[in-house]
Amino acid sequence: MCGIVGYVGPRACQELILQGLERLEYRGYDSAGIALLDSEGDVSMVRAVGNLAALRGAADAHTSAATTGLGHTRWATHGKVTEQNAHPHFDMSRQLAVVMNGIIENYVELRAELAGEGIAFSSETDTEVIPHLLSKHYRGDLVQAVREVLPQLQGHYAFVAMHANEPGRLVGARKECPLVVGVGDGERFFGSAIPAFLRETRDIQLVEDGEIVVLEPDSTTILNGANEPVEREIKPVEMDEDAAEKGGHETFMLKEIYEQPDALWDTLGDRLNEDGTVEFAELGMDDAHLARVERIHIVACGTSYHAGLVGRYLIEDWARIPVHIEVASEYRYRTCLAGPGDMVIGITQSGESADTLAAMRVARERGAHVVALTNIMGSQATRDSDGVIFTRAGLEISVAATKTHTAQVMALALLALKLGRLKWALTATGAVEVASDLRAMPDIVRGYLESAAPAQVFEVAGRYFDRPFFLYLGRHVGVPVCFEGALKLKEISYIPTEAYPAGEMKHGPIALLAEGSPVVCVATDGHVFDKVVSNIQEVKARGAEVIAVATEGNQSIEQHVDDVLWVPRTPPLLSPIMANVPLQLFAYAVARAKGLNVDQPRNLAKTVTVE
Ligand code: BG6
Numbered sequence: 326m327c328g329i330v331g332y333v334g335p336r337a338c339q340e341l342i343l344q345g346l347e348r349l350e351y352r353g354y355d356s357a358g359i360a361l362l363d364s365e366g367d368v369s370m371v372r373a374v375g376n377l378a379a380l381r382g383a384a385d386a387h388t389s390a391a392t393t394g395l396g397h398t399r400w401a402t403h404g405k406v407t408e409q410n411a412h413p414h415f416d417m418s419r420q421l422a423v424v425m426n427g428i429i430e431n432y433v434e435l436r437a438e439l440a441g442e443g444i445a446f447s448s449e450t451d452t453e454v455i456p457h458l459l460s461k462h463y464r465g466d467l468v469q470a471v472r473e474v475l476p477q478l479q480g481h482y483a484f485v486a487m488h489a490n491e492p493g494r495l496v497g498a499r500k501e502c503p504l505v506v507g508v509g510d511g512e513r514f515f516g517s518a519i520p521a522f523l524r525e526t527r528d529i530q531l532v533e534d535g536e537i538v539v540l541e542p543d544s545t546t547i548l549n550g551a552n553e554p555v556e557r558e559i560k561p562v563e564m565d566e567d568a569a570e571k572g573g574h575e576t577f578m579l580k581e582i583y584e585q586p587d588a589l590w591d592t593l594g595d596r597l598n599e600d601g602t603v604e605f606a607e608l609g610m611d612d613a614h615l616a617r618v619e620r621i622h623i624v625a626c627g628t629s630y631h632a633g634l635v636g637r638y639l640i641e642d643w644a645r646i647p648v649h650i651e652v653a654s655e656y657r658y659r660t661c662l663a664g665p666g667d668m669v670i671g672i673t674q675s676g677e678s679a680d681t682l683a684a685m686r687v688a689r690e691r692g693a694h695v696v697a698l699t700n701i702m703g704s705q706a707t708r709d710s711d712g713v714i715f716t717r718a719g720l721e722i723s724v725a726a727t728k729t730h731t732a733q734v735m736a737l738a739l740l741a742l743k744l745g746r747l748k749w750a751l752t753a754t755g756a757v758e759v760a761s762d763l764r765a766m767p768d769i770v771r772g773y774l775e776s777a778a779p780a781q782v783f784e785v786a787g788r789y790f791d792r793p794f795f796l797y798l799g800r801h802v803g804v805p806v807c808f809e810g811a812l813k814l815k816e817i818s819y820i821p822t823e824a825y826p827a828g829e830m831k832h833g834p835i836a837l838l839a840e841g842s843p844v845v846c847v848a849t850d851g852h853v854f855d856k857v858v859s860n861i862q863e864v865k866a867r868g869a870e871v872i873a874v875a876t877e878g879n880q881s882i883e884q885h886v887d888d889v890l891w892v893p894r895t896p897p898l899l900s901p902i903m904a905n906v907p908l909q910l911f912a913y914a915v916a917r918a919k920g921l922n923v924d925q926p927r928n929l930a931k932t933v934t935v936e
Pocket residue numbers: 626627628629672673674675676677678681724725726929930931932933
């Protein structure tokens with residue numbers, strides 16, 4: 326959603342805050358702003374519409390020596406993308422500044438109440454109610470004002486405030502939206518995520534829901550709901566700084582596509598033993614409990630949902646446990662039938678997607694054992710669950726998910742293997758075989774990325790990038806792969822694209838085809854290969870141009886299609902880990918050929934923390 330940065334300390338913080346915002350830009354980038362408070366109590370502010378480059382352009386004209394400051398990069402929810410609606414927002418005296426991430430659901434009532442008391446609003450945002458409410462309750466102590474205002478706010482949010490009378494102090498609060506503290510030597514940072522201050526410090530303090538945090542250069546004071554101070558340990562984070570840089574690639578997306586072999590290897594990590602047994606340290610379920618699981622529900626959004634679709638095939642095939650999977654935004658409002666004895670897996674790379682968190686909470690209230698499959702330590706999902714499985718893909722900055730997706734499929738494969746053994750659905754020999762297949766995947770993907778294949782994908786994409794529509798088809802585990810491939814193309818090239826189980830195509834979508842329509846078919850080896858070939862013949866008969874993702878060595882496909890994106894041979898059930906890569910590259914190459922910003926596609930954000 327939006328990104329927040331805050332600083333108190335001895336250093337002039339304008340540049341620090343701008344750099345922090347640049348590293349959070351993946352959270353939202355339609356407008357941005359900073360507010361700076363100097364030791365004299367003067368508050369200055371710069372806001373700009375557009376991405377951080379626009380703000381930096383405006384800010385560079387105002388260098389300030391202030392050592393207390395706030396910053397915000399926006400993904401609009403309430404109020405158009407304008408300078409007035411950009412954050413920070415102020416009270417009428419312009420002494421109190423606030424930046425927020427999230428939504429204040431009762432802002433209309435609060436605005437009416439405040440307007441009735443003579444408050445003039447200068448923006449259309451929900452956020453602006455906070456500085457006016459704080460000002461109304463301000464009697465010289467910003468912490469007390471925050472304490473009095475929190476009960477009036479409904480919704481989910483994280484905000485940080487500062488007051489001209491209190492230079493060297495920032496006050497923050499959170500409810501279901503992320504906020505983390507960075508601890509430096511004689512300085513403190515606020516961030517919506519760790520990259521905001523990763524270059525300055527690796528020491529963090531987590532903030533829990535309902536807590537108020539007061540930052541001063543040499544101290545962090547955390548107050549719980551009862552206004553009692555809470556001790557919070559300072560934790561070092563593993564995340565490396567380079568994660569926030571492009572590592573020599575032209576974009577974060579390409580860098581992250583090439584990081585997949587490491588992400589797969591790290592996600593396997595120390596969890597898979599030679600004998601095919603699997604250990605999950607944070608699952609919160611011992612083997613006996615796991616062996617009693619009779620039903621699994623998977624809830625997720627976007628690309629994570631597509632990983633869940635692959636997970637269903639793996640779990641049902643290896644463990645013979647029925648898996649129900651649903652998009653989280655629907656699951657949370659349907660009659661939830663999950664209950665004690667059921668496992669509900671919430672897949673969310675960011676660990677902050679509001680719909681997935683809400684679906685996990687619904688299932689947890691019904692007594693199901695909820696597991697978060699996430700990529701981010703300390704994220705909300707790790708708190709709204711009974712156990713966690715971490716993908717270890719490292720920070721993913723590009724809005725279109727790639728390495729976290731294949732890492733999620735790898736993690737689900739490990740879970741399916743573990744359940745398969747515990748349910749005696751997989752024999753000991755079978756488990757050892759699956760284990761060696763899984764262990765081989767990272768190098769298979771690495772070999773592919775280091776081969777001539779990616780260049781061939783770019784060459785093929787160069788002949789299709791200007792098409793007005795695409796249809797993606799697949800069967801069995803190829804279905805989630807074509808869904809994901811189509812989503813990647815939609816996300817970053819904006820080309821209308823449909824994806825369908827190939828067998829379903831003749832019941833409707835085939836009507837979309839005309840002479841020259843491009844159809845991408847996932848046709849890797851497996852028990853449905855011949856069926857996919859006959860679907861290819863059906864679309865060819867309607868004049869379509871077919872690009873197939875196919876398994877090296879199976880030349881028979883060439884006679885049926887116009888172009889082939891070859892992938893190395895893998896066990897069919899694991900083919901999604903490999904087959905996703907050429908489709909990520911295809912979408913990437915099409916978007917680049919169209920000159921589009923692949924890391925910050927229009928209208929999207931990396932993490933959607935609102936409903
Ligand atoms: C969207 C992102 O906002 O959320 C997608 O643009 C992502 O890339 C989806 O797949 C779900 O996010 P998460 O963090 O819950 O996996």
